[in-house]
Amino acid sequence: MKYVPPIGKVDDVGYVDGNPALGLEGDAVPAAALEHPMREIVQVIKDAGLTPETGDLKQLSEAIRKLNAGIMDMAFIAGSANDGSDVDLAVQKIGGLALARPAEIKGVFGKVGVEPTGTAIQLDVRRNGTSIFTVLPHIVAGTKEIVDGTLDPAQVNCAANDVLEIFITQVGSTIRGQRLTLTVKANAIGADA
Structure with a gap:
């Protein structure tokens, strides 16, 4: 205005x-x-x-x-050492949390500082052990940005105390990738939003 x-x-x-x-x-x-x-x-x-x-x-x-109200994005990092130096990504769990309030997952966002080559990096977010995606988010070889996956409608509405875990399920086959930053986009729902 x-x-x-x-x-x-x-x-x-x-x-x-x-x-x-x-x-x-x-x-x-x-x-x-x-x-x-x-x-x-x-x-x-x-x-x-x-x-x-x-x-x-x-x-x-x-x-x-x-x-x-309700915006409750959750950030995770991998591929950086404690001193800030770059470290190759590995197939592993990179973090997790128990939700303090009900939430609806909207997707993921993020990138790497060093792009993978050979094959794509694949990522997963699991709610109580089950993937929230029908198609996993990934970073195409030779690029840095995450391509969001396809959410499973049956898995996106989370209750308080549900556990979300973030996994790297595949890394680049030639250059693995480094400095991953990933944000799980979510909105709190209900009276506590």
Whole structure:
């Protein structure tokens, strides 16, 4: 949203209040200065799935909370030593966690610093021992970005205390790959979101 200055003024000049006792006339307010912020606020409220109401003066804060609530991305790394030096990736479990609240897994995102050659790197996320994918995410040989897999709809809705484990299931056959960063994208669901 662009700033709307007082009528007859330009750029970021602020508004001046009038003071009749001093003979000071206040700035004229253009309609856009009122309309644009209201329309933007109403859009945020609608984007959050709420219906704008005249008497509810807390809708904007509720909308912001609702739009931001629930994002709970989880990050994992592999292929780096404690001193920060590069280490070849290996077929292994690279991390895990127990969920503190219910969540819906949306996919994975990430990349490697050193690309694999020969064969692709394959990754897996397992919920209570079962893959959440029908097609595993991977990094194509000669590239650095993760290609997201196909989620199994029966495995993406997780309960509190479910265990997620992250695995590298295949590495490059010539150059294994190094400096993997992987983020599991998820949204918290339910009352605790």
